[in-house]
Amino acid sequence: xxxxxxxxxxxxxxxxxxxxxxxxxxxxxxxxxxxxxxxxxxxxxxxxxxxxxxxxxxxxxxxxxxxxxxxxxxxxxxxxxxxxxxxxxxxxxxxxxx
Amino acid sequence: xxxxxxxxxxxxxxxxxxxxxxxxxxxxxxxxxxxxxxxxxxxxxxxxxxxxxxxxxxxxxxxxxxxxxxxxxxxxxxxxxxxxxxxxxxxxxxxxxxxxxxxxxxxxxxxxxxxxxxxxxxxxxxxxxxxxxxxxxxxxxxxxxxxxxxxxxxxxxxxxxxxxxxxxxxxx
Numbered sequence: 566x567x568x569x570x571x572x573x574x575x576x577x578x579x580x581x582x583x584x585x586x587x588x589x590x591x592x593x594x595x596x597x598x599x600x601x602x603x604x605x606x607x608x609x610x611x612x613x614x615x616x617x618x619x620x621x622x623x624x625x626x627x628x629x630x631x632x633x634x635x636x637x638x639x640x641x642x643x644x645x646x647x648x649x650x651x652x653x654x655x656x657x658x659x660x661x662x663x
Numbered sequence: 664x665x666x667x668x669x670x671x672x673x674x675x676x677x678x679x680x681x682x683x684x685x686x687x688x689x690x691x692x693x694x695x696x697x698x699x700x701x702x703x704x705x706x707x708x709x710x711x712x713x714x715x716x717x718x719x720x721x722x723x724x725x726x727x728x729x730x731x732x733x734x735x736x737x738x739x740x741x742x743x744x745x746x747x748x749x750x751x752x753x754x755x756x757x758x759x760x761x762x763x764x765x766x767x768x769x770x771x772x773x774x775x776x777x778x779x780x781x782x783x784x785x786x787x788x789x790x791x792x793x794x795x796x797x798x799x800x801x802x803x804x805x806x807x808x809x810x811x812x813x814x815x816x817x818x819x820x821x822x823x824x825x826x827x828x829x830x831x832x833x834x835x
Contacts, residue, residue: 598685
């Protein structure tokens with residue numbers, strides 16, 4: 566298994582997540598797409614760490630911490646949106662601008 | 664040869680599952696497809712020679728994040744988890760962005776001449792632990808602070824706003 570293969574796989578997964586982020590309207594679905602992107606980044610880190618050597622494995626652990634925090638805060642925001650509007654379509658969050 | 668075939672199958676399964684995550688009309692199904700993606704990623708880590716990370720991936724991601732996501736869908740799912748249709752303009756925009764990104768980064772990867780891979784030293788969990796507490800000590804502490812801040816912030820935001828407590832105490 567060569568490094569470029571794994572990196573291409575990570576890029577493809579990241580692109581799929583990016584498509585989801587652009588097209589999804591629903592807050593939880595958006596969070597799911599962000600998870601796919603973050604996971605793709607972790608795949609790239611692990612690929613570099615195991616196929617080239619380097620500190621990637623420790624970086625992946627820190628990245629996990631950041632992702633878990635992001636999910637916790639993101640879901641809290643979703644709850645808040647749902648409680649205010651009874652739905653979690655992101656267009657409802659426009660009011661935050663005013 | 665066998666390992667390349669195995670990697671190809673794994674990659675194909677991951678891509679298909681990820682497509683289901685972003686396309687599925689039903690949110691509960693999308694979360695379960697995300698669990699599939701994350702489990703396959705753990706398998707990929709194991710193949711790549713990072714068994715500890717594979718275990719951590721299963722424990723935190725599949726055990727924690729997916730559970731949280733399902734909770735989020737269940738609590739806010741007024742409409743049985745179904746999601747509104749996206750209009751075609753959005754879909755074209757998304758395709759353009761995703762394909763553009765893939766072409767840019769994929770082209771860069773294919774053009775880059777990676778030197779032949781060195782045989783990596785066998786990574787041990789003990790080394791990883793030692794590096795966390797020596798080389799990455801600052802990042803380690805900042806990560807714990809971040810987790811604390813995230814938990815406190817999530818609780819404060821998601822808390823139900825009660826009316827002002829009565830002077831004689833917090834009795835309802």
